Amino acid sequence: MSRDSRYLESILHHDIPLTREMGLKVLDWQHGQLQLHLPLQANINHKSTMFGGSLYCGAVLAGWGWLHLQLREEGIEDGHIVIQEGQISYPLPVTRDATVVCQAPEEKVWKRFVATYKRYGRARLTLETWIVNEGSEEHAVAFTGQYVLHR
Template identity: 70%
Template sequence: MTTDSQYLETLLHNDIPLTREMGLQVVDWQQQRLRLQLPLAANVNHKSTMFGGSLYCAAVLVGWGWLHMRLREAGIDDGHIVIQEGQINYPVPVTGAAIAQCEAPDEKVWNKFIATYQRYGRARLNLNTQVRNAGSEEDAVRFSGQYVLHR
């Protein structure tokens, strides 16, 4: 685990205790892509698949974590990140460990977000995240969330 990954996992476990109970692990932060993992056992439902609420949390948290790490890289540490709204789809069940991931939005979108924040002290960013069964390339969850950064 890289120091960035360890930093984020510690932050999540300390600031959002639910993540510790869910068994959330930071897999990696590389090339502006964040991946988190959830074990099935701590998040299982009555159908022996992953609980939808846990999947929603993973989808939101990977976006939150991505934004936190990207802002950290940009040297911006004076803001608070909140999720304002989100839309989620569950096309297939998660039957084992889940991998949640978030990749960078278009560079123009990112630059506008930063410029807006620096000018007004508040900015919104839409991030798309996915959750997959570990080892699969098929999306089990698709999430689109609007995150707000404010001073």
């Protein structure tokens, strides 16, 4: 696990205690992509699949974590990140441990976001995350979230 991954996991577990109970782990942060791990056993429902609320939390947290680390790399540490809205779909059940992935938006979108924040002290960014069952590449969950950064 990289230093950035350990740092983010520590922040999440300290600032959002629910993440400890969910068993959430930061797997990887590189090349503009964040990967989180959600264990089935800590998030299981009455149908022996992963609870939809845990999946939603994991998706939101992947976006939040991606933005937190990317801002840190950019040298922006004076803002507060909040989720403003989110849309989620669950096309497949999650029946095993899961990997949650958030990928960087297009470079021009990111640059516009940073410029807006620097100028106005507030900016919005839409991020997409997805969740796959361990050992699969098929998206079991798809999430689009709008995050706000403000001073």
